[in-house]
Amino acid sequence: MNTMIKEKKSNQKNVEQEVISAELEENNMKVRVENFNFYYDTTQALKDINLEIKANSVVGIIGPSGCGKSTFLRCFNRMNDTISSIRYEGKIRIDEKNIFDDNLDVVDLRRNVGMVFQKSNPFPKSIFENIAYGLKINGIKDKNFIAQKVEESLKNAALWDEIKDRLHKSAFALSGGQQQRLCIARALAIEPEVLLLDEPASALDPIATAKIEELIHELKKKYTILIVTHNMQQAARVSDYTAFFMLGELIECDETNKIFTNPSKKITEDYVTGRFG
Amino acid sequence: MERHLDEELSKLNTNLLKMAALVEEAIHRSIEALKKRDKDLAQKIIDDDQEIDEMEIQIEEEIIDLLALFQPMAGDLRLITTGMHINAELERIADLTVNIAQRVLEVADQPLVMPLVEIPRLANQAKLMVRRAIDAFVNQKEDIAKNVILSDKDSNKLRTVIMKELINDCMVKDGTTAPRAVPLLLVARDLERICDHASSIAEDVIYMIKAKVVKHHRERL
Numbered sequence: 001m002n003t004m005i006k007e008k009k010s011n012q013k014n015v016e017q018e019v020i021s022a023e024l025e026e027n028n029m030k031v032r033v034e035n036f037n038f039y040y041d042t043t044q045a046l047k048d049i050n051l052e053i054k055a056n057s058v059v060g061i062i063g064p065s066g067c068g069k070s071t072f073l074r075c076f077n078r079m080n081d082t083i084s085s086i087r088y089e090g091k092i093r094i095d096e097k098n099i100f101d102d103n104l105d106v107v108d109l110r111r112n113v114g115m116v117f118q119k120s121n122p123f124p125k126s127i128f129e130n131i132a133y134g135l136k137i138n139g140i141k142d143k144n145f146i147a148q149k150v151e152e153s154l155k156n157a158a159l160w161d162e163i164k165d166r167l168h169k170s171a172f173a174l175s176g177g178q179q180q181r182l183c184i185a186r187a188l189a190i191e192p193e194v195l196l197l198d199e200p201a202s203a204l205d206p207i208a209t210a211k212i213e214e215l216i217h218e219l220k221k222k223y224t225i226l227i228v229t230h231n232m233q234q235a236a237r238v239s240d241y242t243a244f245f246m247l248g249e250l251i252e253c254d255e256t257n258k259i260f261t262n263p264s265k266k267i268t269e270d271y272v273t274g275r276f277g
Numbered sequence: 278m279e280r281h282l283d284e285e286l287s288k289l290n291t292n293l294l295k296m297a298a299l300v301e302e303a304i305h306r307s308i309e310a311l312k313k314r315d316k317d318l319a320q321k322i323i324d325d326d327q328e329i330d331e332m333e334i335q336i337e338e339e340i341i342d343l344l345a346l347f348q349p350m351a352g353d354l355r356l357i358t359t360g361m362h363i364n365a366e367l368e369r370i371a372d373l374t375v376n377i378a379q380r381v382l383e384v385a386d387q388p389l390v391m392p393l394v395e396i397p398r399l400a401n402q403a404k405l406m407v408r409r410a411i412d413a414f415v416n417q418k419e420d421i422a423k424n425v426i427l428s429d430k431d432s433n434k435l436r437t438v439i440m441k442e443l444i445n446d447c448m449v450k451d452g453t454t455a456p457r458a459v460p461l462l463l464v465a466r467d468l469e470r471i472c473d474h475a476s477s478i479a480e481d482v483i484y485m486i487k488a489k490v491v492k493h494h495r496e497r498l
């Protein structure tokens with residue numbers, strides 16, 4: 001298999017767990033979405049999604065408002081579970097494990113799959129505490145370790161140099177872009193492997209946006225990243241693969257340069273060239 | 278849905294068409310000048326080239342604006358980058374007509390070394406290839422572009438015929454013909470190059486339409 005993410009035929013038969021594990025390992029697939037359907041009550045928000053994501057790649061998710069991008073993203077850490085009357089069918093495998101398995105610990109899952117939202121949402125605490133908090137609720141008590149981890153996360157989020165002298169000031173004193181990077185640092189502190197970003201730069205000015213984009217480029221060395229973005233140019237700049245959603249369906253997922261220079265489907269072409277009206 | 282970008286793209290098309298018309302005219306006039314050994318016409322080609330140079334710069338600026346302001350994607354992107362390439366190719370073709378005009382100035386005061394039969398044929402071929410390549414671009418016609426590329430070998434053959442004639446029938450037989458024969462050799466070479474540029478435009482048109490690179494890969498045609 002050459003393309004690292006492949007839309008699979010929905011009629012493909014389920015194969016045995018071992019075969020999957022072997023194949024996942026062989027292809028370095030981090031995530032595999034299989035015949036996935038999602039419903040809010042009676043409305044189907046995601047329709048038979050099949051997608052594979054290679055480790056340490058960035059997948060940009062694009063599509064018109066309401067096409068199910070956020071819903072899709074929130075499946076990966078089971079954030080949708082908090083909504084009553086939702087229902088899903090199919091599987092999402094991270095490494096080899098189906099995240100909907102009965103014996104899966106959702107707390108573990110969320111530790112492994114970090115999420116950052118469109119609106120930065122720092123806690124009403126100091127910069128330091130914003131990051132330390134996640135560590136503490138995960139049972140870490142060693143103060144030196146926490147301090148070290150806070151520094152490391154802030155450095156990884158490209159924020160350290162800007163705020164190292166005011167770690168104990170309120171997080172609300174930071175600019176929008178800094179708050180967003182703080183939220184990324186907070187997500188990184190608990191050492192996830194997969195990072196979900198839902199329009200992380202849509203409320204930011206161009207300079208702050210550029211910093212977030214640079215950061216994503218750095219972060220993919222360590223993490224597998226799914227990013228929802230309204231900004232097509234942003235998807236083009238930051239993602240290795242781009243998935244185009246429309247009315248709950250995954251229309252096309254391919255290498256980003258392919259999607260933006262020569263998409264296979266006419267409807268994708270119409271979307272990326274702004275012919276939707 | 279008619280987009281603002283569509284309006285800009287149709288302006289770009291119009292400008293490239295204008296430029297192509299000027300270039301075609303320059304090819305035509307360069308051969309007329311040679312046939313009639315008309316120094317005034319040759320000089321006019323050289324002088325008028327400035328207009329084409331300026332047009333190239335203007336179109337290039339427009340294209341850079343389109344890229345910066347619209348950040349085009351997919352088919353739009355391929356169309357605009359193809360337009361950029363065509364613009365540059367047309368300008369080079371115009372430069373070759375200037376070369377030809379300069380050769381005309383060199384030979385105009387002397388008798389022709391041989392009757393002009395094949396050179397005007399090659400010139401016609403060049404003009405036709407340029408026109409068809411532009412037509413393929415404007416009307417997004419893959420088959421026309423393909424034919425332009427395939428017809429390029431005829432122009433190579435024609436050039437070889439001309440060169441053999443000039444070398445074997447003139448220069449080898451009588452070395453003193455060289456000052457009159459060499460400029461014609463250069464004219465044939467320049468005309469053949471014009472055909473190459475037309476062919477290169479056609480290759481880009483196929484890329485634009487099919488997103489398939491045929492440059493250096495004729496087997497993909």
Ligand SMILES: Nc1ncnc2c1ncn2[C@@H]1O[C@H](COP(=O)(O)OP(=O)(O)O)[C@@H](O)[C@H]1O
Pocket residue numbers: 040045063064065066067068069070071072083
């Ligand atoms: N909590 C919810 N309850 C019911 N329907 C929802 C909920 N959240 C989203 N939806 C619906 O699901 C569809 C997909 O929404 P969403 O995933 O937010 O799209 P996107 O992120 O692409 O804009 C929309 O029709 C939306 O109205």
Ligand SMILES: [Mg+2]
Pocket residue numbers: 069070071228
């Ligand atoms: Mg959303």
